[in-house]
Amino acid sequence: MRQLKYVGNFHPYDTAFKRDCKAGKLPNYVVIEQRYFDLKLLPGNDDHPSHDVAHGQRLVKDVYEALRSSPQWHEILFVITYDEHGGFFDHVPTPVAGVPSPDGIVSAAPVSFAFDRLGVRVPTLLVSPWIEPGTVVHDPASCGGAPEPTSQFEHSSIPATVKRIFGLKEFLTRRDAWAGTFDTVLTRAAPREDCPATLPEPPRLRAAEAEEHREVSEFQAELVQLGAALNGDHDGEGYDPEVFVRGMTVAGAAQYCRDAFDRFREECHRCRDGGMDGSHVPMLQPASASASSSAPAADPPATAPAPATPSALSKLCGCFPCFNAS
Known part of the structure; x- marks a missing residue:
């Protein structure tokens, strides 16, 4: 996704997604990322503690209502998963038996995990006018979506289902070739016309405002470290990922990630204007940037659409805030 040919696929959610829904110009595959940093002006809506889950549910409401009002509604499968x-x-x-490793890679000792089992179940909601109301599916075998006897629904079911819907040629790994698919729940001969146009407003559950000056969580620290890879700081002399984020506030981390992405995007445009090939991966020099606790809020989440071949159900939208966790 860091290649030049993909840079144009990232857009601000609040403007581009709703605009494309209204105009009927959604691409065939859309992924919506939440806000992972809890700020006063832009509260986190990713359902991670200690964020108010009402903001996460409001995101689901907003996405659904934008899709429902779109002229493309009869082409939509909206996937909400965790x-x-x-x-x-x-x-x-x-599940511990008959689960294939995606690529045969084993994690480092002493854990030496072979990635040949699944974790606990997580919920998933499938929303589409092509699904019968009240449909509940527990396993792929019960709905005809099991390619192998031991197949299960898990996160690799998403690319596996995308492959089936759009008729793609190859699987990504052994795991998604094995995973159950959920395209088989799209059973209606004609789309429903009774889907609600709006959803109830989620009540606010947290009285206090966002604590944007608290230290980042472990997950947020990992996002900053990903930003450091974009920004080139991970190649800086003496770079230590743990030291780099030590003492960083939520607001500072949000600003750092925003600046890192903006800097990477600018470099992508510079390379593209310079005639670089679409497969080129821009590499930035260390910015030696630091984030302060007084940094302003970050931009809204981005959508990352990827083109695919059209089909009868030509728009697949995912909100990744249930399958077995792998």
Whole structure:
């Protein structure tokens, strides 16, 4: 995704996504990223603690209503899924047999994890006028979406389903070739016309405002480290990822990530204007930038559409804030 040919696929959610919905110009595949930094002006809407989950549910409401009012509504499959289960007890044992490793890679010792099992279940919602109301699916075998006897729904089910819907030629790994697909729930002969136009407003659950001057969480620190890779700071002399984020505030981290992306995007445009090939990956020199606790808020989340071949259901929108976690 860092190649020059992809830089034009990233757009601000609040402007580009709603504009394209209204104009009926959504690309075939859209991924919506949440706001991961909790700021006073732009609260986090990723459902991570200690963020108010009402903001995350409002994002789902906004996305749904934009899709529902779009002239492309009859082409939409809206996927809402999570990468974690939230710590709740699950009585269903995690799948450990017949789960293929994606690529045969084993993690470093002493863990030496072979990536040949799944984790606890996480929820997923599928929203489309082509799905019968009240549909509940627990496993791919029950809906005809199991390519192998041991296949399960898991996060690789998303690229596996994309491959089936758009008729793509190859799987990405052994895992998505094995994963169950959910295109089989699109069973209606004609789209529903009774889907609600709007959803209820989620009530605010947190009375206090965002604590943007608190130190970043472990997850937010990892986002900053990803930003350092874009910004070139990871190649700086004596760079230590843990030291780099030590003492960084949420507001400072948000500003750093915004600046890193803006700097990387500017370099992409410079390379493209200079005639570089689309497969080129721009590499920045260390910026030696630091983030302060007084830094302003970051931009809204971005959508990352990727083109695909049209089909009967030609628009797949994912909101990744349920499958088995792998």
